[in-house]
Amino acid sequence: MSFAELLKKEQVERIHEASLEILEEVGLKVRYEPAREVFAKHGCSVDGERVKFPREVVEKYRKMTPPTFTFHARDPKFDKTIPNDSPVIVTASSAPDIIDPVTGKERRAESGDIARIAHLINELPAYDIFSISTLAEDAPKDQFTISRLYPTLKYCHKPIRMTTTDHKDTLAVMEMAYIVAGGKEAYKEHPFLTHHYCPTVSPLSMDNLSTENVMYFAGEGLPVYPTIVPNAGLTSPMSMAGTLVQGNAEYLATVTLMQMMKEGTPTIYATLATVADMRSGAYTSGAIECGMMHMAFAQIARFYNVPCGGYIGLTNSKLNDAQSGYETGMSSVAGILSGMDMFNIGGLIDALKTFDFANAVIDDEIAQMLKRVKRGISFSDDDLAVNLIKEIGPGGSYIKPKHTSARMKTEIVMTKIADRDARSIWEKKGSLDTQAHAMKKVKEIMKNNTASLISPEVDAQLHAAFPGLVAGDLLPIE
Numbered sequence: 001m002s003f004a005e006l007l008k009k010e011q012v013e014r015i016h017e018a019s020l021e022i023l024e025e026v027g028l029k030v031r032y033e034p035a036r037e038v039f040a041k042h043g044c045s046v047d048g049e050r051v052k053f054p055r056e057v058v059e060k061y062r063k064m065t066p067p068t069f070t071f072h073a074r075d076p077k078f079d080k081t082i083p084n085d086s087p088v089i090v091t092a093s094s095a096p097d098i099i100d101p102v103t104g105k106e107r108r109a110e111s112g113d114i115a116r117i118a119h120l121i122n123e124l125p126a127y128d129i130f131s132i133s134t135l136a137e138d139a140p141k142d143q144f145t146i147s148r149l150y151p152t153l154k155y156c157h158k159p160i161r162m163t164t165t166d167h168k169d170t171l172a173v174m175e176m177a178y179i180v181a182g183g184k185e186a187y188k189e190h191p192f193l194t195h196h197y198c199p200t201v202s203p204l205s206m207d208n209l210s211t212e213n214v215m216y217f218a219g220e221g222l223p224v225y226p227t228i229v230p231n232a233g234l235t236s237p238m239s240m241a242g243t244l245v246q247g248n249a250e251y252l253a254t255v256t257l258m259q260m261m262k263e264g265t266p267t268i269y270a271t272l273a274t275v276a277d278m279r280s281g282a283y284t285s286g287a288i289e290c291g292m293m294h295m296a297f298a299q300i301a302r303f304y305n306v307p308c309g310g311y312i313g314l315t316n317s318k319l320n321d322a323q324s325g326y327e328t329g330m331s332s333v334a335g336i337l338s339g340m341d342m343f344n345i346g347g348l349i350d351a352l353k354t355f356d357f358a359n360a361v362i363d364d365e366i367a368q369m370l371k372r373v374k375r376g377i378s379f380s381d382d383d384l385a386v387n388l389i390k391e392i393g394p395g396g397s398y399i400k401p402k403h404t405s406a407r408m409k410t411e412i413v414m415t416k417i418a419d420r421d422a423r424s425i426w427e428k429k430g431s432l433d434t435q436a437h438a439m440k441k442v443k444e445i446m447k448n449n450t451a452s453l454i455s456p457e458v459d460a461q462l463h464a465a466f467p468g469l470v471a472g473d474l475l476p477i478e
Contacts, residue, residue, distance in 0.1 A: 001376045003339035006295040012303050019249040020055040027052035028204045028253050032211040035257060042260045058252050061259040062304060069266045069307045071129050071159035074192045078158045080128045082307040082341035087374055089367040090161060091121055091346035092311060093131035099356040101442060101477045106354060109134035111470040115151035116446065119474050120360060122156040123445045126367035131161035133347055133355045140468050145169050146176050151472030153180055154452045161194045166209050179461050194223040200250040202235035218261040225268040226254045227310065233276035240289065244296050247273055268342060269301035271310035283351045285314040291331030295338035302339060309342020316351045320359050320435045324349060328366060336370045358438035365417045372413050446477050
């Protein structure tokens with residue numbers, strides 16, 4: 001498949017050169033002292049918290065990044081490697097709120113909601129990786145992240161992407177993962193957690209906790225990748241070109257640190273770039289400009305020969321309405337046409353603040369369409385169908401030939417949520433709108449294959465290791 005290009009080749013090169021200039025002459029404020037020590041050891045200039053990056057240092061280390069990245073799952077049949085398996089669909093994550101599937105009202109999300117969501121993502125076919133969709137309001141104070149991970153492990157076999165807070169939190173998560181895997185060495189042979197952080201805080205700063213975690217996982221040889229999050233008009237230049245320069249400089253600084261920790265560390269050029277609506281400062285995750293910048297970053301990633309992706313196909317809408325549909329559709333199609341490998345899409349509305357079960361089902365169908373676009377059009381002799389066209393001739397019908405029956409379920413996405421019936425048939429079936437169709441699917445999924453994916457023996461070990469652990473049970477939607 002060839003890719004759409006928003007930028008000219010020389011524009012991509014200008015962004016790269018401008019980013020190197022920024023890193024060499026301005027640098028980054030690096031708050032985490034061990035990171036400054038690593039930079040200094042490998043040829044960067046360090047003055048207090050300011051680190052400057054000679055271009056030859058950046059060029060040396062960024063070229064060490066491998067061209068592929070693998071998401072591992074507990075069940076290896078769910079492993080995904082990009083770009084070979086592109087596009088991979090990853091849920092958007094860490095919303096504080098949820099639309100209650102019974103009342104339809106917004107409320108704080110809890111660990112039991114994560115159990116339901118994990119099962120939903122495990123069962124929906126287009127999702128490849130579960131990035132834990134919400135926070136857990138009911139988590140004990142010292143178990144913030146494991147209260148999210150535990151229900152996820154109980155109900156999802158697909159690769160899991162997650163973020164931890166401080167290093168103590170990280171070690172607790174790893175202890176839980178080792179228990180489930182059957183030991184530390186068994187886990188390291190097939191690490192089913194992929195860790196994700198935003199160590200570079202726009203503009204041009206590196207924080208403490210996320211930087212520490214990225215360095216830890218890179219040094220351990222465990223899956224980790226960072227995301228850059230420039231917000232044009234607030235934390236980066238209002239011009240998209242300026243935001244591309246700054247965001248790319250932030251990516252290069254972070255990937256340089258990762259390669260300094262361990263050469264050949266796989267990563268992803270991951271982005272959540274937005275343009276602020278300066279009338280209010282609103283975070284415009286559903287804006288078409290968000291899609292445009294992801295298209296541009298995808299081109300830059302190909303220039304560096306690294307896999308790419310990010311938060312795209314999102315919406316600022318508060319419900320599943322026309323705004324949600326066109327914001328998700330326009331930017332996600334832009335992303336697939338530009339060659340993005342990873343899409344953080346699925347379930348979140350209201351600028352990443354709220355999870356909605358119906359929206360997750362709708363996004364699954366959108367993801368199936370994106371994968372169909374990526375599969376493209378086959379030009380085999382049989383698919384060109386010249387002999388068939390000659391055989392049918394003018395005024396004939398293509399309904400009966402085997403050529404049609406062999407392709408009727410593969411050439412087209414067989415939608416379950418998008419309704420294609422005649423109006424009279426649609427009315428006989430209850431005149432359901434898209435939201436109602438999707439919630440019907442949610443309730444069906446919640447009734448099937450709901451057994452825990454953790455054995456009773458391992459479950460007992462987890463509760464012994466983490467006293468007071470949340471129940472994490474999957475409750476029916478009634």
